[in-house]
Amino acid sequence: LIGIDVAKEDDFSAWYAQVLTKGEMLDYYDISGCYILKPASYFIWEEVQTWFNKKIKSIGVRNCAFPLFVSQDVLEKEKAHIEGFAAEVAWVTHAGKNPLEKKIAIRPTSETVMYPYYAKWIRSHRDLPLRLNQWNSVVRWEFKHPQPFLRTREFHWQEGHTAHLTKEGAGEEVLQILEWYAGVYEELLAVPVIRGTKTEKEKFAGGLYTTTVEGYIPETGRGIQGGTSHCLGQNFSKMFGITVEDPSNREDDKKPALHVWQNSWGLSTRVIGVMVMIHSDNRGLVIPPRVVETQVIIVPVGITKNTSEDEKTKLYSEVDALATVLRAADLRVETDKRDGYSPGWKFNDWEMRGVPLRLEFGPGESKGHYVTTSRRDLPGKDGKGQIQITELGVEVPQLLETIQADLYRRADEKFKSHTKQITNWDEFVPALNAKNVCLIPSCLTEKCEDEIKDMSAKKDGEGEDAPEDAKAPSMGAKSLCIPFEQPEGIVKGETKCTNPNCGNMAEKWCLFGREF
Numbered sequence: 001l002i003g004i005d006v007a008k009e010d011d012f013s014a015w016y017a018q019v020l021t022k023g024e025m026l027d028y029y030d031i032s033g034c035y036i037l038k039p040a041s042y043f044i045w046e047e048v049q050t051w052f053n054k055k056i057k058s059i060g061v062r063n064c065a066f067p068l069f070v071s072q073d074v075l076e077k078e079k080a081h082i083e084g085f086a087a088e089v090a091w092v093t094h095a096g097k098n099p100l101e102k103k104i105a106i107r108p109t110s111e112t113v114m115y116p117y118y119a120k121w122i123r124s125h126r127d128l129p130l131r132l133n134q135w136n137s138v139v140r141w142e143f144k145h146p147q148p149f150l151r152t153r154e155f156h157w158q159e160g161h162t163a164h165l166t167k168e169g170a171g172e173e174v175l176q177i178l179e180w181y182a183g184v185y186e187e188l189l190a191v192p193v194i195r196g197t198k199t200e201k202e203k204f205a206g207g208l209y210t211t212t213v214e215g216y217i218p219e220t221g222r223g224i225q226g227g228t229s230h231c232l233g234q235n236f237s238k239m240f241g242i243t244v245e246d247p248s249n250r251e252d253d254k255k256p257a258l259h260v261w262q263n264s265w266g267l268s269t270r271v272i273g274v275m276v277m278i279h280s281d282n283r284g285l286v287i288p289p290r291v292v293e294t295q296v297i298i299v300p301v302g303i304t305k306n307t308s309e310d311e312k313t314k315l316y317s318e319v320d321a322l323a324t325v326l327r328a329a330d331l332r333v334e335t336d337k338r339d340g341y342s343p344g345w346k347f348n349d350w351e352m353r354g355v356p357l358r359l360e361f362g363p364g365e366s367k368g369h370y371v372t373t374s375r376r377d378l379p380g381k382d383g384k385g386q387i388q389i390t391e392l393g394v395e396v397p398q399l400l401e402t403i404q405a406d407l408y409r410r411a412d413e414k415f416k417s418h419t420k421q422i423t424n425w426d427e428f429v430p431a432l433n434a435k436n437v438c439l440i441p442s443c444l445t446e447k448c449e450d451e452i453k454d455m456s457a458k459k460d461g462e463g464e465d466a467p468e469d470a471k472a473p474s475m476g477a478k479s480l481c482i483p484f485e486q487p488e489g490i491v492k493g494e495t496k497c498t499n500p501n502c503g504n505m506a507e508k509w510c511l512f513g514r515e516f
């Protein structure tokens with residue numbers, strides 16, 4: 001297991017691939033766009049599931065499992081919904097040598113799988129709100145360059161699908177779920193996100209409105225969509241005939257049936273990729289303590305060839321005792337007593353795996369009744385410290401929480417310092433090229449967005465510092481979201497849209513950036 005031999009700032013996507021493989025998070029597969037999630041990354045996904053399940057179950061969401069397959073006519077029930085995506089649908093055409101009568105799709109998402117049953121199961125307003133969620137994987141045959149965790153042809157996610165009597169009831173849930181998406185990023189993964197609404201151009205076309213959490217990747221200066229919570233309005237309930245009788249009906253009068261209001265919300269294993277890109281460094285993974293499989297590694301040190309067997313045995317048993325104390329404090333601890341490997345080799349190995357805290361324990365520590373600590377997030381002597389053994393059960397959990405908070409604070413400072421509030425168009429493209437995202441007064445029209453994308457696209461070879469996949473000539477800026485938190489400064493009817501060719505008045509501050 002040799003170290004990472006490419007720097008994050010030199011070749012970002014090569015660095016990313018090495019950090020993931022050498023950190024044993026993932027392995028490559030012979031089918032392009034598909035990857036193996038190894039235990040180290042699956043553990044993180046399970047922590048996300050545990051945290052998110054607790055939240056959604058608190059509002060009555062129940063988990064379930066629908067079939068993987070969708071028949072062609074069901075999938076294509078609503079042409080409008082599917083036409084934009086048809087190229088991405090994967091189809092099953094044979095069973096063994098025999099061609100199937102009709103080809104069958106592998107679910108790219110489950111609206112068309114689930115909603116015929118919503119129509120069947122929802123009869124009365126008393127059946128509302130219906131709130132179901134699936135933890136599953138879906139397939140989308142993307143043609144853009146695949147990226148582990150971020151853009152894969154099969155990905156694991158959760159997809160929540162709910163039905164409500166009123167628009168307000170649906171709207172309340174949309175925001176609650178979005179806040180919990182932000183919580184997954186900010187509480188568990190130490191990743192700051194901006195909450196907002198997608199513009200008409202960027203929203204889910206099948207829905208009424210889309211809310212989103214947007215992240216920022218400093219090395220590429222790009223925004224990244226972190227998770228979306230959509231209100232579908234009554235679009236799908238009209239498509240699938242999901243209605244209830246009007247609750248205000250008296251026995252004889254018959255008001256027309258009401259179409260339910262629906263939401264759908266999704267968060268995928270993309271969260272893991274974002275976390276790795278933001279926190280990991282040139283020595284490998286850096287994983288936040290709240291989600292890492294191994295929070296503390298204890299490494300015996302100071303054993304030389306003239307250390308007696310008794311001394312070594314005594315030291316190893318003290319190391320085990322330290323682990324017991326920490327496990328009693330609910331920490332996930334390992335000890336590395338492998339023979340034939342130097343402490344330095346072991347340090348490098350666990351650093352590559354992103355273990356946030358290392359404890360070194362040798363004859364010196366034993367005599368002094370302390371451990372030497374080494375933080376993964378702080379290189380060199382800044383990360384070094386000592387903890388008295390008597391204080392272990394209290395100070396190690398505290399130190400892990402400090403690491404968690406510092407990881408978040410640093411990422412938040414980077415995001416904030418690379419978010420430029422701009423009202424003068426001439427500053428827009430230079431700000432993008434300096435790896436910023438830009439908050440600008442915008443008219444929010446699709447036409448204006450298209451113009452901004454063209455005007456901010458890199459011409460061939462321009463911006464040599466851009467990472468190779470950002471050199472693609474078409475990398476123009478897209479709208480990322482209309483932040484819920486709006487700065488001051490837009491005077492309705494007075495402030496003009498920042499796009500000089502637009503001529504419209506600005507409606508809101510809108511976040512633009514080159515996007516993953």
Ligand SMILES: O=C(C[C@H]1NCCC[C@H]1O)Cn1cnc2c(c1=O)CCCC2
Pocket residue numbers: 081082085086088089108109110111140158159160204206228230264265266
């Ligand atoms: O999937 C959604 C909407 C919604 N699906 C459920 C979870 C939340 C949200 O992602 C949008 N969408 C994206 N991609 C595709 C489709 C699609 O509907 C349908 C066909 C293939 C590709």
Ligand SMILES: [Mg+2]
Pocket residue numbers: 140
């Ligand atoms: Mg897509």
